[in-house]
Structure formats: structure tokens, C-alpha cells
Amino acid sequence: MSTISLKNVSFAYDGQDKIFDNLNLNLDSNWKLGLIGRNGRGKTTFMKMLLKQVEYQGTIQSDLEFNYYPQVINNPDNLTIYALQEQFNFEEWELKRELNLLHAKENIIWQPFSTLSGGEQTKILLALCFINQHSFALLDEPTNHLDEDTRNQVAQYLHNKKQGLIVISHDRNFVDKVVDHTLAIEMQKIRLEQGNYTRYEKQKELEDESNIAYNAKLERQIKNLHASQQKMQTFAQRSESNKNAGAKMKGDIRHRSTVYD
Structure with a gap:
């Protein structure tokens, strides 16, 4: 088992706001991680x-x-x-082994790569990532150009792999079938959660609801505080007015008494 350790990692493209700011993270090499976040948040940059x-x-x-x-x-x-x-160092039998696991025909390796279908090319390139069984794969949108049946084959292949990986995909169902941990990019930080995309989303929804309730409670407390301050201010103004009125009345009485004397 190995780890990926990030300490105080920050990154920004020239002249732009930081994508990551003082990121600290420890990842286990056996984990299958789904990297999620809105477009432009830094998923590919992280890889x-x-x-x-x-x-x-x-x-x-x-x-x-x-x-x-x-x-x-x-x-x-x-x-x-x-x-x-x-371009790559491998034996023919190693590639065929992975293609068999991906339910791909072995004879496609004897065809020009450019003539292969999108699904066949995807399987070839994925097989290359896992030929070395001690490697760690970084998969950026591997479900492009795949029909539903092929997506299921690839998902099962990745799920059964012993080595770890990080996968970016807009296909939530695909991610759920593959990963056991979720990396969510949220406002320059990465949040690590155990479980798949759906579990993260449910947890995030609960936290958002809790935050909304807390903020609503805080707003009520602030309004009540303002109301109390307003009452105190009104009471103080009335007390000052009564005090001034009392002092004026006493002055008038003393004045009349002096006149009559």
C-alpha cells in the first residue's frame, strides 16, 4: 500500500484566482476515487x-x-x-489480458487505431492504464463515446481492479458503480468522503439543509436582537424625555415661587 500526500498545495493560472489554496490531503493507493465538481473548478488541473x-x-x-x-x-x-x-512498454499478452477483461476482441490490435470505433479505442487506452498492476490510473471522462452496454462493461472492469484510481465523469451512475471514495472540489478545497457519488450528494444535501436552518435561526436571533435594541433605545429616549420634562417642571415651579415671593 502506498499513499498520495498533498501538503499546503496551492495553484492558480497566471493572473487568475487560485483554484486550490493550501490544500492538505492524504489518499490511499487502494482507493477508487470519484473526482467531482462543477466545470472549471479544477478537476483536470488536479490530475x-x-x-x-x-x-x-x-x-x-x-x-x-x-x-x-x-x-x-x-x-x-x-x-x-x-x-x-x-510509445508504451508492454508485452502483447499483457494487452490481450486486459482486453479480455474488458470484453473486447483481441483482433482489434491488428487493425489501424484510427479505424477502431470510439468504444474500441477507449478499451485499448484503458487497458494500457492497467497493464502495470502497480500503477495508479487517472481517468478523465472515460465514458465519452460509449453506449450503455459498453459503459457497464467498463464500470465492471474498473470496479474489479485491485489497484486504485481517480476518475472524472459526468455520468453519475457510472461513477457510483466504480468508486468507494469521493473527492469533491468545493471553493478552492477538496473534500474527501467515504462512499460513492450518491452517498456524498445525500450527505451534502443534509448539511446544506442544516446550514439553511442554522442561518434562518441566526437571522431570527439577529432580528430579535435588533428589536430588543430598538425597544431599549425607545425606552431610553422616553426616560430621557421624562427626565427633561421633570426638570423643566421643577424649574417652572421654582420660577413661579420666586415671582410670588
Whole structure:
């Protein structure tokens, strides 16, 4: 078992607000993590930091080999097996092993990569990520170009894998079938939760409801405080008016007494 440790990590693109600010996080290499958040919040940037593809402040420590999906194939018109072996170090039998687990036909490796369907290309590139069984996969939208049946095959494949991974996907059902932990990017921070996307969403909904109730209670308390202050101010003004009226009355009495004397 290994870990991914982030300490005081901050990142911002030139001239822009920080995407991450003093991020501290410890991730287990056996976890399957779903990385979620609104578009533009930094999901892909987070993966790029792990891959050392962008400069950041702080430290990220890990002895893992990160494999990123989707990989770019330099010579897609070449036969798939040759195109892959030009860029990646693996044995043919290792690729076929993963393709079998993905329910893909082995003979697709003898076709030009560019002629494969979107689903076949996805399976080829995913297989590459898991050939090294000690690696850690970073999967950015692996469900693109997949029909429902193929998505289910890929989800089952990833769920059965022993090594850990981080996956970004807009397909909530797909994420739920794969992950056992959720990383949610919320306002320059990453929140780590045990469980899948649905569990995180339910927990977040409960917390939001609690926060709404707390804020409503706080607003009522503030209104009551303002009302009490207003009453006290009105009471003080009346007391001062009565005091001034009493003093004036006494002055008038003394004045009349002097005149009559």
C-alpha cells in the first residue's frame, strides 16, 4: 500500500484566482476515487498536478506510477499494436489480458487505431492504464463515446481492479458503480468522503439543509436582537424625555415661587 500526500498545495493560472489554496490531503493507493465538481473548478488541473505537468506551490509526494487517460496516439494510422508499442512498454499478452477483461476482441490490435470505433479505442487506452498492476490510473471522462452496454462493461472492469484510481465523469451512475471514495472540489478545497457519488450528494444535501436552518435561526436571533435594541433605545429616549420634562417642571415651579415671593 502506498499513499498520495498533498501538503499546503496551492495553484492558480497566471493572473487568475487560485483554484486550490493550501490544500492538505492524504489518499490511499487502494482507493477508487470519484473526482467531482462543477466545470472549471479544477478537476483536470488536479490530475495535472499529480502528473507534474503544471507548477504549483507546496508538495505532492508519492512513489506511484501515474497513468493518464486519454493518451494521445502519435501514429493512429499504424496497426494498433505497433502504434502502441512505439510509445508504451508492454508485452502483447499483457494487452490481450486486459482486453479480455474488458470484453473486447483481441483482433482489434491488428487493425489501424484510427479505424477502431470510439468504444474500441477507449478499451485499448484503458487497458494500457492497467497493464502495470502497480500503477495508479487517472481517468478523465472515460465514458465519452460509449453506449450503455459498453459503459457497464467498463464500470465492471474498473470496479474489479485491485489497484486504485481517480476518475472524472459526468455520468453519475457510472461513477457510483466504480468508486468507494469521493473527492469533491468545493471553493478552492477538496473534500474527501467515504462512499460513492450518491452517498456524498445525500450527505451534502443534509448539511446544506442544516446550514439553511442554522442561518434562518441566526437571522431570527439577529432580528430579535435588533428589536430588543430598538425597544431599549425607545425606552431610553422616553426616560430621557421624562427626565427633561421633570426638570423643566421643577424649574417652572421654582420660577413661579420666586415671582410670588
